[in-house]
Amino acid sequence: YTQGIAATKMDWQKTLHNWQGRISEELDSVVDFWLRHSHDKEYGSVGFLQSFFSKVWMYSRLYRKVPRFQRPELLQAAKAGGEFLLRHARVAPPSQKCAFVLTRDGRPVKIQRTIFSECFYVLGLDELGRATGESHYQREALTMMEAIVHWVREDPSELGRPQLAGAVPHDSMAVPMMLLNLVDQLSEGDVEVANRFKELDNWSAQKILSHLQRNGAAVLENVSEDGKELPGCLGRQQNPGHAIEAGWFLLRCAMRQLNSGLQSQAVDKFMKQPFRSGWDPEHGGLFAFQDVDDFCPTQLEWRMKLWWPHTEAMVAFLMAFAQTQDQELLELFHQVANYTFAKFRDPELAGEWFGYLSQEGQVALTIKGGPFKDLFLGFHSPLPPSLPPWCSCSPWCTLHQGQLVKEPSLGPEWEDTILLSTFHL
């Protein structure tokens, strides 16, 4: 990563300006790719296939924040998607529980027994309300938010997971991370809402910090409900990309709360440290999973390099650099950005990136979209003003004998369905 090391000696403003150009170009072609390939022509007014929530959010956010995307077709698509959600996402009102996958005409295919579909519903509708100026979308998002908080902090029974006598309760870092992200979304520019969720904001940050274990030397994905390390491989599980993402959410929380101590922890313990321990010294790139004691993880894909930890690390390091002006963060940004652009970008078919590489950095899956990969901007946060939003993600398209083939059909599970939300891995 000589380019990254050399960059420390360069004028960082010039370097960032260069990256701005490259990222901006990619963003344009990625959005164009999805506009071309993922919209549902047949049910045109309804929206677009796959990963609904995140696209409602994406198109709305692009429209609202990035002048060159202030195009009527983006807002129309977002709004059609939002209306579809309002009509079909909730499976059995008055319950707030949402489907994870719907058919093209709105019938539920799959329901997850978690909070994540509902969280993406909140993100999508709140942002749509902001982009359109129609506040009823935001009111709906806040109503769903109350249900989510109730499930997490009071009573999860509506989620439908049976309580079994032998199941050991544990905290997964994904839940408070998601809540921080929602608070960030909902409270933008709204003091009243920010105050309403201030306690939740603190609670979520503390919950995430409880995953920092071993005297601050490691972020663990799962801990006990009282914040202790768990025995076994579940307790030893690490996901470096997820830790860095948590760092970004914690940093945003520190910014909201003007908490410099939290900022340092976010940057040092949730970004720099997991990046260093999660980076493959042999082939470069971040491992998908690790075991804190260096045992072998049980996930078959643990050695693979996935797109989202890399694009999210770019987001995290730039955001942290913007806050701290710490040159080391710029170096880390360079390291991950160079790897990411060299390996995940499709040199033949600009428009969308590959998502899954072998440990050695070879393309392992040629799909451009899939059950867990679609269009989703990782960058919805204030950035160095010279940098545009940044796209972390990817329709059901595959490369077939060198040709981009739009998947004719995805099977009863996916085909004719609209995947309501995605949650990586």
Next chain:
Amino acid sequence: YTQGIAATKMDWQKTLHNWQGRISEELDSVVDFWLRHSHDKEYGSVGFLQSFFSKVWMYSRLYRKVPRFQRPELLQAAKAGGEFLLRHARVAPPSQKCAFVLTRDGRPVKIQRTIFSECFYVLGLDELGRATGESHYQREALTMMEAIVHWVREDPSELGRPQLAGAVPHDSMAVPMMLLNLVDQLSEGDVEVANRFKELDNWSAQKILSHLQRNGAAVLENVSEDGKELPGCLGRQQNPGHAIEAGWFLLRCAMRQLNSGLQSQAVDKFMKQPFRSGWDPEHGGLFAFQDVDDFCPTQLEWRMKLWWPHTEAMVAFLMAFAQTQDQELLELFHQVANYTFAKFRDPELAGEWFGYLSQEGQVALTIKGGPFKDLFLGFHSPLPPSLPPWCSCSPWCTLHQGQLVKEPSLGPEWEDTILLSTFHL
């Protein structure tokens, strides 16, 4: 695979005799490995950790069929396991639904909304009844079998999977495969039981044959309930190891029914053909997943080489050779056996094999056992008399810096738990 090709010119009896020696040695050291590492010392009388059902079956079958394993400790372990199952496997009697994972003291951790835990319960208890001569185990197995058939053919509601308006019903090949396997187990040497399940035997074989699509050119994992190809990636999904396993079960069915047409289909369409299309021409070994139209599968591990398709293919080809004396099957056996012994066998620590290789054949996970890998004999069928049973599988042990480390603990999900059944992938 010159060794395999050369073998066709050799006296096959001599070749098989050589393989018998190698396989026999492996079986001894694998069983020894599990006896040493997987028994629960603390709850000693209860049984052994992990993959309970399959070990009850394994130990009982070894005791009953292989003279050198007629050792009291195997039967004692099997019986302790069987008694534990009778006490704890069923979660809420009188329902027959079983847990998938239990704690060490018998509390349920996880329940799958499928039939597979219950199927392994049937296998384990029936074989235990045969090994001990205590017929109440077999009666219990038959009672469970009735529940399984009811769920599959009449009413699945007790399995607990919600019926959603948008879900497209489809047939997965795993279900009739499992039923054929159970009929094979239950009807051994019992004309009355064999007659009782004859119609089910035929029904299951026909269901499996409905997965042979495209004028017999491809075995597809999922088809519609009326036996048609499904659109999309679910319909295009192939698993060569699974197809070959289905071939073995179909061949057994053909032997029970003296059906030479079915035998030919089993060998040609479910063994030879999937083996040829599933074999990696570049690096050798069977792919974990494929797409019948050569699109990219969505499973991240699709290129990896897993142990069980290879050991099961050895079983299938030997069994088919024993029936047909077709020399080509012996060649295929050599091809897969040479690869399997060269790549999956741990040259440093005889006793248990690796389970997961990269596409190139390098060890990708060093675990010897895991959520889906443990001791399970793939070979519970009549064989050429000179060949011993053959072991297709692996305790929670990992290799750590060159040392075999027994997993101190596996996390709340697995540690202190007894995984009641395994079903590969």
